[in-house]
Amino acid sequence: xxxxxxxxxxxxxxxxxxxxxxxxxxxxxxxxxxxxxxxxxxxxxxxxxxxxxxxxxxxxxxxxxxxxxxxxxxxxxxxxxxxxxxxxxxxxxxxxxxxxxxxxxxxxxxxxxxxxxxxxxxxxxxxxxxxxxxxxxxxxxxxxxxxxxxxxxxxxxxxxxxxxxxxxxxxxxxxxxxxxxxxxxxxxxxxxxxxxxxxxxxxxxxxxxxxxxxxxxxxxxxxxxxxxxxxxxxxxxxxxxxxxxxxxxxxxxxxxxxxxxxxxxxxxxxxxxxxxxxxxxxxxxxxxxxxxxxxxxxxxxxxxxxxxxxxxxxxxxxxxxxxxxxxxxxxxxxxxxxxxxxxxxxxxxxxxxxxxxxxxxxxxxxxxxxxxxxxxxxxxxxxxxxxxxxxxxxxxxxxxxxxxxxxxxxxxxxxxxxxxxxxxxxxxxxxxxxxxxxxxxxxxx
Ligand SMILES: *Cc1c(COP(=O)(O)O)cnc(C)c1O
Numbered sequence: 121x122x123x124x125x126x127x128x129x130x131x132x133x134x135x136x137x138x139x140x141x142x143x144x145x146x147x148x149x150x151x152x153x154x155x156x157x158x159x160x161x162x163x164x165x166x167x168x169x170x171x172x173x174x175x176x177x178x179x180x181x182x183x184x185x186x187x188x189x190x191x192x193x194x195x196x197x198x199x200x201x202x203x204x205x206x207x208x209x210x211x212x213x214x215x216x217x218x219x220x221x222x223x224x225x226x227x228x229x230x231x232x233x234x235x236x237x238x239x240x241x242x243x244x245x246x247x248x249x250x251x252x253x254x255x256x257x258x259x260x261x262x263x264x265x266x267x268x269x270x271x272x273x274x275x276x277x278x279x280x281x282x283x284x285x286x287x288x289x290x291x292x293x294x295x296x297x298x299x300x301x302x303x304x305x306x307x308x309x310x311x312x313x314x315x316x317x318x319x320x321x322x323x324x325x326x327x328x329x330x331x332x333x334x335x336x337x338x339x340x341x342x343x344x345x346x347x348x349x350x351x352x353x354x355x356x357x358x359x360x361x362x363x364x365x366x367x368x369x370x371x372x373x374x375x376x377x378x379x380x381x382x383x384x385x386x387x388x389x390x391x392x393x394x395x396x397x398x399x400x401x402x403x404x405x406x407x408x409x410x411x412x413x414x415x416x417x418x419x420x421x422x423x424x425x426x427x428x429x430x431x432x433x434x435x436x437x438x439x440x441x442x443x444x445x446x447x448x449x450x451x452x453x454x455x456x457x458x459x460x461x462x463x464x465x466x467x468x469x470x471x472x473x474x475x476x477x478x479x480x481x482x483x484x485x486x487x488x489x490x491x492x493x494x495x496x497x498x499x500x501x502x503x504x505x506x507x508x509x510x511x512x513x514x515x516x517x518x519x520x521x522x523x524x525x526x527x528x529x530x531x532x533x534x535x536x537x538x539x540x541x542x543x544x545x546x547x548x549x550x551x552x553x554x555x556x557x558x559x560x561x562x563x564x565x
Contacts, residue, residue: 155344182218220435232429234469251300261342268428304335337365346379355386384418391422404449411458421460452493
């Protein structure tokens with residue numbers, strides 16, 4: 121037994137840190153591992169990039185032209201992961217601009233998610249009934265070329281001021297239906313510990329705020345930021361969740377593993393959000409490997425996003441079919457824990473809409489016919505004479521006032537007969553029984 125645990129002779133020792141580009145080889149470890157040093161030495165112009173990469177003509181023009189409108193920044197740590205000679209390197213394409221970013225296609229929109237329309241207070245988006253999104257800064261450790269908020273991000277280079285934070289906190293305090301606050305941006309984790317704590321403490325003091333979430337790509341672009349001090353502070357504000365933007369298996373380095381390990385050890389549940397990107401990860405095998413690696417560093421896959429319609433990123437977009445094909449390659453084929461929800465963040469503020477392969481093939485009163493990942497078709501027998509006992513057991517259902525869900529859930533409850541177009545008031549609505557199977561079929565058309 122003992123022998124099996126030993127490393128086989130001749131094996132390389134485990135790799136503890138990623139490679140460094142030649143220009144930074146002489147930098148002492150203490151500086152290299154200091155996130156402030158990494159931020160100060162980011163690559164922000166053509167000359168910087170040329171010290172690390174051989175640029176193609178298209179990249180060189182792209183950087184020069186794009187920088188007139190948008191920001192570029194790459195941390196030395198992340199720049200060292202890029203292939204210096206291959207412009208198609210999947211990490212390089214995410215951070216080095218090209219002239220394609222200046223192409224605005226017909227479908228493109230400046231604000232595809234209509235976030236500006238759902239913003240009752242600057243920096244706060246209230247789109248869903250019980251949760252809000254707070255854009256706490258417009259800065260990031262590095263700027264993703266496929267960013268959905270590219271019109272805002274990096275534009276003013278500022279962190280939300282205290283006065284604006286106070287307005288956001290007041291809004292949340294006044295809206296007792298908000299039980300979940302999601303801090304994003306920009307990237308909240310590029311703010312100082314003190315600044316982050318100020319917001320966390322104010323939000324935590326609001327009794328109806330049940331959970332706080334952070335959305336970040338800092339663990340990928342700047343894992344040095346995840347210091348023991350930061351983590352010790354964050355863990356005082358539980359229940360706190362962090363979702364991390366990961367797109368490619370090559371992003372999972374020893375440094376990233378250590379950063380995620382620290383967060384997970386502090387009891388912070390970690391999730392991943394991945395954007396489906398043409399030529400970067402639009403392949404079932406790449407995504408499957410990425411998601412399996414996520415689980416190994418204790419990150420639970422959460423969302424796989426169809427790329428948004430933001431201006432200048434059509435060259436990154438895939439068909440919706442590619443996402444369905446990827447899910448088809450995951451469900452049943454690998455751990456269910458590794459399977460994220462594939463979503464389209466619907467244009468015009470439609471919100472996130474899940475997209476799935478069809479698993480429910482047909483239904484009758486007695487049977488639900490399903491197919492599995494192998495294509496096997498099975499019948500599930502439904503219980504005879506089923507009626508929900510919810511009305512008797514659930515306090516919420518007995519209280520019709522409180523129990524008035526919006527949308528299709530409201531239709532199911534008989535609060536209305538029609539959604540969209542001209543609506544009759546709920547009182548006048550004829551109670552209708554809508555067969556869930558019919559709804560399902562309608563969703564197919
Ligand atoms: C994504 C998003 C949320 C959070 O959505 P979940 O599905 O709960 O993760 C909240 N508000 C806005 C505006 C969002 O875009």
